[in-house]
Amino acid sequence: MLVGGVLVFLLVILLDLRALMQILALVLAAWVFVLNLLFVPRLVRNPGSLALLYALVALMGLLAASTAGNALIASHMPTIPAGENPVLLAHVHLAQLGWVCISFWGILYTLWPMMLRLDADPAMGGVRPANWLPLATCYPPAARAMAYLQLVVAIAGMVGLVASQLLPSDSLMVISGLVFAAATLAPLPVMWLLKRNGSL
Numbered sequence: 001m002l003v004g005g006v007l008v009f010l011l012v013i014l015l016d017l018r019a020l021m022q023i024l025a026l027v028l029a030a031w032v033f034v035l036n037l038l039f040v041p042r043l044v045r046n047p048g049s050l051a052l053l054y055a056l057v058a059l060m061g062l063l064a065a066s067t068a069g070n071a072l073i074a075s076h077m078p079t080i081p082a083g084e085n086p087v088l089l090a091h092v093h094l095a096q097l098g099w100v101c102i103s104f105w106g107i108l109y110t111l112w113p114m115m116l117r118l119d120a121d122p123a124m125g126g127v128r129p130a131n132w133l134p135l136a137t138c139y140p141p142a143a144r145a146m147a148y149l150q151l152v153v154a155i156a157g158m159v160g161l162v163a164s165q166l167l168p169s170d171s172l173m174v175i176s177g178l179v180f181a182a183a184t185l186a187p188l189p190v191m192w193l194l195k196r197n198g199s200l
Helices: 002-015 018-045 050-075 086-116 141-166 170-184 187-196
Strands: none
Touching (some): 002 018, 018 050, 050 086, 086 141, 086 187, 141 187
């Protein structure tokens, strides 16, 4: 439903229907806010879940992107050329880095235990429970710490890139870009740590 709403919203953007765009942006922001609220209690019940943590942060990134999009629409600032609109650039960075990239990493960390069968229950003879839900709670401590570090570094890089568009500051943009690029390499040592732990 959320993906469908985003696709419809993209179509409205392409058609430049600003009134409808504003309504859909507010509805999308409200929906994402509700989703965030629904994730919080579950994360509290499963504090070791990488999947839930990444999902919550990604939804917060989408909420921030939606808020920036609403501000952009309400301001009636020209969006062409895009390179001269700092609010638009901040909106795009929040959507791509804060939502898409972090969601992708969360999906990786959710699927790896499934592929490596780390989720198998020894009490059931190594068989996955029928009601199994991928929470990514079975990571070794070192791999989990690296995934947490990746999230912190990625958020720092994203915030710096957004700030570099609003200030603007080329030096901050370069530094923040390098910081975020470093975060993209984190899945490699996480996989290595899983292999070293004997999970591969």
